[in-house]
Amino acid sequence: MSESDDPTAKPSGHWEARSAEQSDAGLRVDRWLSSWTELSRARIKALIEDGQVRVDGNILGKVTGKIVPGSEYAVYVPPPIDDTPTPEDIPLSILYEDEYLIVLDKQSNLTVHPAPGSRSGTLVNALLYHCADSLSGIGGVMRPGIVHRLDKDTSGVMVVAKCDQAHRGLAAQFAEHSMERAYICLVRGRPNPRNGRVETRLARAPHDRKKMAVVRGTNNKIHASEHGRHAVTHYKTLRGFGQKKNSSVGTPVVAEVECRLETGRTHQIRVHMAHLNAPLLGDPLYGNQKAFMSDKSDVELRVRESVANFKRQALHARMLGFTHPVTKEVLSFETPPPADYQALVDALSELPRT
Numbered sequence: 046m047s048e049s050d051d052p053t054a055k056p057s058g059h060w061e062a063r064s065a066e067q068s069d070a071g072l073r074v075d076r077w078l079s080s081w082t083e084l085s086r087a088r089i090k091a092l093i094e095d096g097q098v099r100v101d102g103n104i105l106g107k108v109t110g111k112i113v114p115g116s117e118y119a120v121y122v123p124p125p126i127d128d129t130p131t132p133e134d135i136p137l138s139i140l141y142e143d144e145y146l147i148v149l150d151k152q153s154n155l156t157v158h159p160a161p162g163s164r165s166g167t168l169v170n171a172l173l174y175h176c177a178d179s180l181s182g183i184g185g186v187m188r189p190g191i192v193h194r195l196d197k198d199t200s201g202v203m204v205v206a207k208c209d210q211a212h213r214g215l216a217a218q219f220a221e222h223s224m225e226r227a228y229i230c231l232v233r234g235r236p237n238p239r240n241g242r243v244e245t246r247l248a249r250a251p252h253d254r255k256k257m258a259v260v261r262g263t264n265n266k267i268h269a270s271e272h273g274r275h276a277v278t279h280y281k282t283l284r285g286f287g288q289k290k291n292s293s294v295g296t297p298v299v300a301e302v303e304c305r306l307e308t309g310r311t312h313q314i315r316v317h318m319a320h321l322n323a324p325l326l327g328d329p330l331y332g333n334q335k336a337f338m339s340d341k342s343d344v345e346l347r348v349r350e351s352v353a354n355f356k357r358q359a360l361h362a363r364m365l366g367f368t369h370p371v372t373k374e375v376l377s378f379e380t381p382p383p384a385d386y387q388a389l390v391d392a393l394s395e396l397p398r399t
Contacts, residue, residue: 096211135171201362214297214370248273287396
């Protein structure tokens with residue numbers, strides 16, 4: 046029996062090759078290769094870095110190189126990986142559930158859906174175990190039921206669709222900005238002004254694809270560009286902790302801020318607070334990771350240790366309100382921040398006001 050006749054045999058990788066035409070001249074290598082191999086540009090980049098792309102028989106070294114007409118490019122296409130998520134018995138904190146949807150309080154350090162580097166241990170894996178086959182398929186095999194998401198290290202209220210009708214109805218409310226979403230966060234200093242509305246456009250940072258950035262246009266004006274996606278956050282300062290040295294009275298060392306989303310863009314609150322010079326505590330991408338305070342009083346040392354031990358951005362999705370997409374009942378869910386967030390608040394509350 047040949048390998049092709051064996052139903053248990055694993056598929057092997059193969060090479061695909063194509064000669065570049067004159068019309069291809071000057072195109073970026075990763076973009077051109079992606080266009081005919083049907084591999085993503087990220088996958089092409091990984092293959093190039095792994096020495097699995099050749100030009101005229103030689104290993105290609107640069108991802109951003111340009112196509113040379115007449116040259117033959119060959120890509121080693123690895124065997125396909127079964128990306129179908131598997132059910133996993135991961136505990137969930139369920140706030141509400143019916144036959145159409147499920148509302149839960151997502152713990153921090155839980156990725157919402159599988160992605161390269163986190164194929165298991167995600168919320169989707171947990172939902173597949175809990176809900177069996179009753180999840181909306183609109184999001185695709187990797188994101189069944191997922192209408193919106195929270196960052197891995199953000200805790201709080203999420204809603205998941207268990208049928209396509211609920212998925213479409215919830216997605217429409219997100220698109221129309223009719224969902225009520227309130228977050229609380231801890232920031233360095235406080236926003237200026239204390240309360241307000243931030244409106245920008247957000248896009249991937251040009252030098253770091255993991256980060257989002259406020260897009261600026263002509264003369265560095267944030268409203269002078271059509272690039273990126275429109276983002277609006279309403280915020281108000283709830284309370285302050287301590288007194289920031291060499292600053293006017295009433296300027297706290299840390300503030301707790303409530304943010305209400307009018308739009309829901311990737312990292313929106315984290316970017317907008319940093320834009321207001323009040324980055325979130327513990328934020329590895331947008332926060333200031335330098336020493337927190339310089340004094341050596343017992344209180345400040347305890348606070349400094351608490352901040353250093355807080356290993357995520359201090360952000361919690363406190364409230365989510367929406368109209369049930371099937372029954373039309375108005376629903377609202379609110380959860381307190383988790384223990385690690387509250388412990389940080391307790392430590393900050395010891396800071397003197399003067």
